Amino acid sequence: MTSRVPAFKVRATARVADRAMHLALWLIALTFVAVLIGFVGGILKEGWSELNLGFLTRMPEALDAGGGIKPELFNSLYLVALSLALAMPIGLGAGIYMAEYAGQGRALRFFRLCVETLAATPSIVLALFGMILLVQMLGWSFSIRSGAVTLALLNIPVITRVTEESLRGVPRELLEASYGLGATKLQTILKVALPYAATGILTGVVLTAGRAFGESAILVFTAGTNVSQHFPDFRLSVPGETLSVHLWYVTSDGTLPDATQIAAGTAAVMILVLLALNLLVRLLDRAIRRRTR
Amino acid sequence: MAEPMPDLPETTLDAPLLPDGLARIATQGTPCPTPVFRQSHLHRLADRWTHLLFLACTLLVVLLIGGILYFLAARGAGAFFPLAGNTDKVVTFREVFLSTNWDPGDGHFGIVPFIAGTLAVTGLALLVAAPTGVLTGVFIAKVAPPWMRNVMRQVMDLLVGIPSVVYGIFGLTIILPMVGHAWLADAPAAGFAVSAAILAVMIVPTVVSLSTDAFESLPSSLDEGSQALGSTRWQAIWRVLIPAARPRLLTATVLGLGRAIGEAMAVQMVIGNNPQWMLLMRQATDQTPVLRFLFTPAATLTTELVQELPNTASGSTWNNVLFAMGLLLYLMTMLLILATRRLGRQEHA
Missing domain, CATH: 1.10.3720.10 (MetI-like)
Incomplete structure (x- = not known):
């Protein structure tokens, strides 16, 4: 019996290489796992001793040790909520248009290019834009509103993309059934497609909230590095330093005697919030998978 | 808008005639309550015009890309040309893009x-x-x-x-x-x-x-x-x-x-x-x-x-050169996005 020569020569070296690379792939992957564990562990270990109720509920100090992060924590949540409230309608609208109205042609490709470009725009560039237009030209100065609007620019492309993708994932027969029942296109989108896509969109929104929560470059130049003396201050015209900006500012400014401890504690708080958000995303994801199965 | 009547369809709809997906949903209840659609003049009017609202959102994104470019370019150009609002001296492209000497206090902006x-x-x-x-x-x-x-x-x-x-x-x-x-x-x-x-x-x-x-x-x-x-x-x-x-x-x-x-x-x-x-x-x-x-x-x-x-003071050469650096960053990322488009086309070819 003649056996054909295989296209790949499997010499001993090839087998050794196969084994070696298999091992190497595992090692690389495990390195990333170790990096993550080392990272989160390191941050939490440094900041653990700072984490107490007093740290979370005291006002920050300008020159003395012992300041807390109460207003920063509030500003972080307030700014994330405001920026999402601004970005949601626009992102949803643009996503709906791209998925349902733009067709498949050149217009869709152009809109996608624009959304991708905005998504890839460095946050420091968005910060410069917000600084020129809002802080200086409109005279809003360093304030919550300047920060919220500029931060919304960061959220819009992400929400647009996730809305478009989720709407494209809606099963065709569902839409056809809706049209079959006599619904208009708008009714189909609002009452059939959007409810079906809602969990997917919500996952994207939670991820966006996490990104906005951690953003600092934008807010340094638009929301400023000070906090209001009142608490809680819902006014839109006061400066609103967030947790991430505070973390950066105390380490680079260097006037606080306990800057290192405050930075470590702030970092630990941020990591804990983000871990919680991540858990939320995972639960939403599981809900989606249970439904589609 | 029509009132959604979530419980009604299960009994009134003729299940076998429905497309597969809707029948499953109709019999299992949620994810979306099967709506009963009512048509009126208002509905048809809304259907015809709301897509303009969605289009406006999309165009806002397009406008933002252009707006960022415009404002950064307007400020960045102030470093090289005597524009309005420019309170300081101008520098040449050579002095900025080809020089390694950054000493703003002394007027060097490389x-x-x-x-x-x-x-x-x-x-x-x-x-x-x-x-x-x-x-x-x-x-x-x-x-x-x-x-x-x-x-x-x-x-x-x-x-x-x-x-x-x-x-x-x-x-x-x-x-x-x-x-x-x-x-x-x-x-x-x-x-x-x-x-x-x-x-x-x-x-x-x-x-x-x-x-x-x-x-x-x-x-x-x-x-x-x-x-x-x-x-x-x-x-x-x-x-x-x-x-x-x-x-x-x-x-x-x-x-x-x-x-x-x-x-x-x-x-x-x-x-x-x-x-x-x-x-x-x-x-x-x-x-x-x-x-x-x-x-x-x-x-x-x-x-x-x-x-x-x-x-830096707004309007100074120093400030304007910094905005020019921001513009450069923006152009770099735009170029990279266009490069990914190129690569995507290569894949289909």
Whole structure:
């Protein structure tokens, strides 16, 4: 019996290489796992001793040790909520248009290019834009509103993309059934497609909230590095330093005697919030998978 | 709008006549209550006009791209031309883009050190992140058992979610002292090496998730055919899968590069912020230029913006040159996005 020569020569070296690379792939992957564990562990270990109720509920100090992060924590949540409230309608609208109205042609490709470009725009560039237009030209100065609007620019492309993708994932027969029942296109989108896509969109929104929560470059130049003396201050015209900006500012400014401890504690708080958000995303994801199965 | 009547359809609708998907939903209840649609003049009017609202949202995104370009260009151009609102002297393109001397107090605005710094730190980061990212992508898509696949996805999700200032503080308080003690006899370790290492970890999730998608979208016949011809696993990956996925792998790398170029805070916290780093390099006379290069405090386009923009007066040459640097950053990322388009077209050709 003649056996054909295989296209790949499997010499001993090839087998050794196969084994070696298999091992190497595992090692690389495990390195990333170790990096993550080392990272989160390191941050939490440094900041653990700072984490107490007093740290979370005291006002920050300008020159003395012992300041807390109460207003920063509030500003972080307030700014994330405001920026999402601004970005949601626009992102949803643009996503709906791209998925349902733009067709498949050149217009869709152009809109996608624009959304991708905005998504890839460095946050420091968005910060410069917000600084020129809002802080200086409109005279809003360093304030919550300047920060919220500029931060919304960061959220819009992400929400647009996730809305478009989720709407494209809606099963065709569902839409056809809706049209079959006599619904208009708008009714189909609002009452059939959007409810079906809602969990997917919500996952994207939670991820966006996490990104906005951690953003600092934008807010340094638009929301400023000070906090209001009142608490809680819902006014839109006061400066609103967030947790991430505070973390950066105390380490680079260097006037606080306990800057290192405050930075470590702030970092630990941020990591804990983000871990919680991540858990939320995972639960939403599981809900989606249970439904589609 | 019509009142949704969630409970009615189950009894009134003739289930067998329904398309499969709706019948399933009608009989199982939620996810969406089957609506009963009522048509009126108002509904038809809304249907005809609301898409303009959605179009307006989309056009706003387009407008934003142009608006950012316009405002940055208007301010950046003030450095080179005597425009309105410009209160200071103008400089030439030569003085800015071809000079390595950054000394704003003395009227020197050469931004070559920052461009070189950006290229150096992103290049180094990519050198680490691109190969490891692509290999991790192969690992997740083709090699890892399902449980490990899950673990890796979660690891990457978490890595991408960590804010840049937290990366920065980790580098500042943990990595810099460690490196300084271990290799540099307690010298500060700020510079390209540590910045690039942190940047690499920050962009790896982008490269990994896109290259995992690339490998998963390849037809399984490629993999199977190769192994049926007698290749080992690794030969199939190296000679068949990676070449087949090449355009998308390059796209993944380019998008990673885009993220690295735009990163500001994490790098600013660990790079040392020294605009004169090229001068320092030239004066250094020690025997190990590579080591000196890796651990010289330096600066990049983004770090310089963070460092100096708050201290400059609006309208001054200094301020305008900084905005020109921002414009340069924006144009760079636009160019990278267009490059990924090019690569995408290559894939279909």
